[in-house]
Amino acid sequence: MTDNQQVPFGSGMFQGQAKFVDYAHMNQQEVQVNTLDEPVMDTLLRDINMILYKLSYVIIPRMKETQGRKLRNWDLWGPLLLSLLLAMTLGINSNQSSDTIFGTIFIIMWGGSAVITVNAKLLGGQVSFFQSVCVLGYCVFPINVAAVLITFLQSYLGFFLRLIIVGAAFLWSTFSSLSFMSSMMNEEKKVISVYPIFLFYMFLSWFCIFI
Amino acid sequence: MDFGIQNQTDEQQQANKESSNQNVNEGNKKQSGCCAFLTVEFYTPYFNVTENDVIQRIQGTFLPLKPDFLNLIRGNPDLWGPIWINATLIFMITAIANLRQIDEEKENQSFVISYVPQATALLYIIAFGTPIVLAAVMKFLGVDLSFFQTICLYGYSMSTLLPITILCYFQNELFLWLIIVYGFANSSLFLIVNLKEELDKLQIQKKYIIIGIVVTMQLSLYLFYKLVFFSYVTE
Numbered sequence: 001m002t003d004n005q006q007v008p009f010g011s012g013m014f015q016g017q018a019k020f021v022d023y024a025h026m027n028q029q030e031v032q033v034n035t036l037d038e039p040v041m042d043t044l045l046r047d048i049n050m051i052l053y054k055l056s057y058v059i060i061p062r063m064k065e066t067q068g069r070k071l072r073n074w075d076l077w078g079p080l081l082l083s084l085l086l087a088m089t090l091g092i093n094s095n096q097s098s099d100t101i102f103g104t105i106f107i108i109m110w111g112g113s114a115v116i117t118v119n120a121k122l123l124g125g126q127v128s129f130f131q132s133v134c135v136l137g138y139c140v141f142p143i144n145v146a147a148v149l150i151t152f153l154q155s156y157l158g159f160f161l162r163l164i165i166v167g168a169a170f171l172w173s174t175f176s177s178l179s180f181m182s183s184m185m186n187e188e189k190k191v192i193s194v195y196p197i198f199l200f201y202m203f204l205s206w207f208c209i210f211i
Numbered sequence: 212m213d214f215g216i217q218n219q220t221d222e223q224q225q226a227n228k229e230s231s232n233q234n235v236n237e238g239n240k241k242q243s244g245c246c247a248f249l250t251v252e253f254y255t256p257y258f259n260v261t262e263n264d265v266i267q268r269i270q271g272t273f274l275p276l277k278p279d280f281l282n283l284i285r286g287n288p289d290l291w292g293p294i295w296i297n298a299t300l301i302f303m304i305t306a307i308a309n310l311r312q313i314d315e316e317k318e319n320q321s322f323v324i325s326y327v328p329q330a331t332a333l334l335y336i337i338a339f340g341t342p343i344v345l346a347a348v349m350k351f352l353g354v355d356l357s358f359f360q361t362i363c364l365y366g367y368s369m370s371t372l373l374p375i376t377i378l379c380y381f382q383n384e385l386f387l388w389l390i391i392v393y394g395f396a397n398s399s400l401f402l403i404v405n406l407k408e409e410l411d412k413l414q415i416q417k418k419y420i421i422i423g424i425v426v427t428m429q430l431s432l433y434l435f436y437k438l439v440f441f442s443y444v445t446e
Binding site for chain 1: 251254255257258260261262265291294295298299302305306309313322324325327328
């Protein structure tokens with residue numbers, strides 16, 4: 001292995017030829033930045049902080065797009081956790097075929113986000129694929145809250161109370177995702193770019209009424 | 212508005228690049244052509260509509276006796292309508308079929324999720340599979356209707372089901388059968404009247420083949436609708 005290569009961390013294994021990261025010859029600074037070597041708690045805490053930071057943007061929807069600049073670092077951990085939570089909540093509460101429900105919700109969430117993003121792209125919007133999937137996934141958080149709430153207060157809530165809670169969650173989700181997505185859409189086709197998002201959250205929230 | 216200007220210059224640049232590429236490598240054209248339908252750019256021209264266009268096209272389907280639809284979409288068939296009208300229908304079927312089965316007194320009820328995959332399969336196979344079959348048959352028989360126009364025509368004919376699905380909430384059997392029959396008549400007439408102009412150029416037997424395919428698929432769609440999704444609910 002030659003000395004003149006500063007192999008970036010993590011990519012040592014993925015180069016064309018088999019190379020090993022030569023720890024003995026690295027300087028102290030490089031070792032400190034190596035995320036492969038840090039304690040697991042550090043990695044987890046960093047990711048959790050990132051998720052919570054993004055969730056704070058969902059909880060308090062801000063209309064100005066400039067404030068969301070840090071959200072350009074998309075990640076899919078948050079959407080994964082939220083979709084698992086939603087699918088499990090809805091699946092546990094049904095008496096029959098909970099595995100079908102889990103699978104269907106999961107597919108609707110990820111497939112739906114992908115289809116909405118491709119739709120926005122086809123209509124001429126300037127959307128980046130994973131960024132949009134990330135935003136749509138994070139904005140499912142209010143629907144999650146409504147599902148968990150209805151699960152715990154099941155016997156106390158009649159049909160109309162559930163409708164109100166789920167309706168509020170749906171409006172919250174749609175509003176906060178619109179505050180990010182609408183700036184990326186094509187100006188003259190905004191309604192038909194935004195309608196699928198509306199349909200997507202309506203679909204997911206409707207299941208919560210029937211828990 | 213900045214995005215609009217950026218779009219145009221991007222498109223111009225792309226067009227220039229494409230023309231220069233074509234001049235340079237003619238031999239590679241076939242290779243990129245065979246997989247072109249897998250790229251996003253291939254489908255972009257078919258999403259060139261605004262909400263007013265969509266509303267106009269949907270309104271056109273509710274008046275089946277005016278053979279205007281093909282003129283409406285001539286030169287600009289869109290795929291947005293077929294895809295999202297069917298997605299809306301899937302949601303409505305799930306929502307309303309489950310609402311129908313709610314009974315306040317019963318304790319142990321849960322929602323039927325099997326409507327979602329069933330509705331998805333049914334609607335998308337009929338909305339996209341039938342036009343493929345129709346277009347192939349029509350090409351074979353010599354009718355000059357482009358593939359995407361057939362998809363557009365068929366997809367928009369599904370919009371008759373939108374109000375019907377909402378009305379299917381009511382429990383009255385006779386009413387349900389009435390509106391199903393009305394929906395079947397409306398959408399079949401819409402399709403046949405709009406295809407008539409193209410079909411008149413053919414001989415009688417060939418015309419009836421195409422009309423037969425159309426009517427059979429519509430019949431199966433509406434029967435499936437009634438018998439599977441909105442069947443009789445025992446009180």
